[in-house]
Amino acid sequence: MKPLRRVVVVGGGVAGLATAAxxxxxxxxxxxxxxxxxxxxRAGSWERDGFRFDTGPSWWLMPEVFDHFFRLLGTSTAEQLDLVRLDPGYRVFFEGVPGAMDVADDAERNQALFESVEPGAGAGLEAYLESARTAYDLAVDRFLYTSFDHPRAFLDRRVLARGPRLASLLGRDLESFVAARFADRRLRQVLGYPAVFLGSSPDRTPAIYHLMSWLDLADGVRYPAGGFTRLVDVLARLARERGARLRTGVTATAVLTHASSPRGADRRRARVTGVRVVDADGTESDLPADVVVGAADLHHVETRLLPEQLRTFPQRWWDKAVSGPGAVLVCLGVRGELPELAHHSLFFTEDWRSNFDAVFEAPTRVPDPASLYVCRPSATDDTVAPEGHENLFVLVPVPPDPGIGHGGEDGAGDAQVEAVADRAIDLVASWAGVPDLAERVVVRRTIGPADFVDGVNAWSGGALGPAHVMRQSAFFRAGNSSRKVRGLYYAGASTVPGIGLPMCLISAELIRKRLAGDTSVGPSAEPPRPAPRSQAGASESSAASAEPVVDAS
Incomplete structure (x- = not known):
């Protein structure tokens, strides 16, 4: 058994908390x-006047990843959170097309939906989802739970058998892959949109990521009662219960190292010795460590906490990297009901290629009109808004450019940010048929790209992290172990396996694997669950588990 270590985790986001736990x-x-x-x-929250807003992730996908993570800690998702399956999973509004399209929470009804839009598209979707499921299962089994430090990830017979198919999916973009199967613009956009979850666009994302459509069109979309901040609360509590010390208001200013003589094949120049921190009152201290996990933004950790000679990913590496989009976020407390909107609603412009080019191609610009996303959690959860009111969270993708500015409350943000918010509110009002939406707003707060820099040290003001373009996906993505400093590791959206809450949980497990010397490529073995008690005891247990551990009130 390997000796236990002193570990300092830098960053208290989902990846950091999961790693600590x-x-x-x-x-x-x-x-x-x-x-x-x-x-x-990034999984933040904000409250005012009885409204509680999630200001980060809002889609619960890949439930089996959460289930596996909680089982590693000896518990379960059901014991920790109350998940609600959404139906419709989401609603889509299309520019120039009256009405909206409701995407259901199961594959069969979505096949019927596709068929109603385009003859033959129902069977086409069935085949598409079968391919997506195959790709998804292979990804989970072979490519997500590995740091790619052993060739066995590629030597599995299933991988070798599908080698030509995988090469084709990696060498083709998602947009053309979808267009070859479906003609209707609306269906193409529904199938292309998951690229945005990956911080990219359909024409810049490898077709292998069509696997994402299995998640929302067949596996369904869920919501944790009380909001996504409940997940943060759960992770923090589980970490503390297992002995981790979580300190807020403490800023890491340097990763401390000591020069080392390379041993064997290990050519790293230094070994980690700790982290220098500054408390809220300005007191500086050093935290000794055998292992440091940088779970903050990777660009910040590498370029601000390490000297230049010890950077695995120096600034010149980032100069060639591709950021995911920035975002203007708009938190709106609205008087009265908004049945026109589902829990999740998407608004797609007709020429959304120009939207993506505006965000990703130099010179960048804020798209107008912009495709955007609206979350209405009050459709599902009566704890997030006062009675008789609605909670809306609007996300407008913009270039990852801090120069766009900061947000603020009640229109007090920088001019460009507030202008983006105003146009978004007008677009939602017009397309969804809520002409008095702006007049009904009683609480408003905006968040701009500069706020992502201030709040989470986001590289380039990006809202998500490095985009999943081909050269930043799978084994091409930034690795999770420093090549210059022994004992320094990375977790979170910047590193493998990538963007999203499930990926952050997996990135934490990859650190656990590294420290255990586990080079397996699939999910870690789970500890056995306690044996069932007697019939009477089992009945009591079921009754107790009917109430979630986390209070959703």
Whole structure:
């Protein structure tokens, strides 16, 4: 058994909290430091006048990843959270097309939906989802739960048998892959939109990621009662219960190292010795560590906390990298009901290629009109808004450019940010048929790309992280172990396996695997669950589990 280590985790977002929980559960001495006063990172929240807004992730996909993670900690998703399956999964409004399209929570009804739009598209979707499911299962089994430090990820007979098919999917973009199968613009957009979850666009994302459509069109979309901040609360509690120390208002200023003599094939120049931090009152101290996990933005960790000679990903690496989009976020408390909107609603412009080019191609510009996303959690959860009111969260993709500015409350943000918000509100009002939407707003807050820099040290003001273009996907994505400093690792959206809450949980498990010397390519073996008790005891247990551990009130 490997000796237990002193671990310092930098960053209290989902990846940092998950890493702290897993490593503490394994018996390591874990201390986590977070510069902000609240935990959660990009999975943030904001409250005012009885409204509570999630300001980050809002789609619960890949439920089996959460299930596996919680089982590693000896519990379950059902014991920790109350998940609601959404139906419709989401609603889509299309520019120039009256009405909206409701995407159901199961494949059979979505096949009927596609068939009603385009003859033959129902059977086409069935085949498409079968391919997506195959690709998804292969990804989970062979490519997500690995750091790609052993060739066995590629030597599995299923991978070798599908080699030509995988090469074709990696060498082709998602947009053309979809267009070859469906003619109707609306269907193409529904199938192409998952690229945005990956911080990219359909024409820039490899076709292998058509696997994402299995998640929303067949596996369904869920919502944790009380909002996504409940996940943050759960992760923090589980980490503390297992012995991790979580400290907020503590800023990491340097990863401390000591020069080392390379041993054997290990050519790294230094070994980690700790982290220098500054408390809220300005007191500086050093936290000794055998292992440091940079779960903050990778660009920040590499270019701000390490000297230049010890950077695996120096600034010149980032100069060639591709950021995911920035975002203007708009939190709206609205008087009265909004049945015109589902829990999730998407608004797609007709020429959305120009939207993506505006965000990703130099010179960048804020798209107008912009395709956008609206979350109405009050459709599902009566705890997020006062009675008789609605909670709306609007996300407008913009270039990853801090120069667009900061947001603010009640129109007090920078001019460009507020202008984006005004146009978004007008678009939603017009397309969804809510002409008095702006007049009904009683709470408003905007968040701009500069706020992502201030809040989470986001590289280039990006809202998600490095985009999943081909050269930043799978084994091409930034690795999770420093090549210059022994004992320094990385977790979160910037590194493998990538963007999204499930990926952040997996990135934490990859750190656990590294410390355990586990080079397997699939999910880790789960501890056995306690044996069922007697019939009477089992009945009591079922009754107790009917109430979620996390209070959703």
């Amino acid at each position: 897993l490593l503490a559960a394994d018996g390591h001495d874990v201390e986590l430091v977070e510069k902000n006063d609240d935990l959660g990172g």
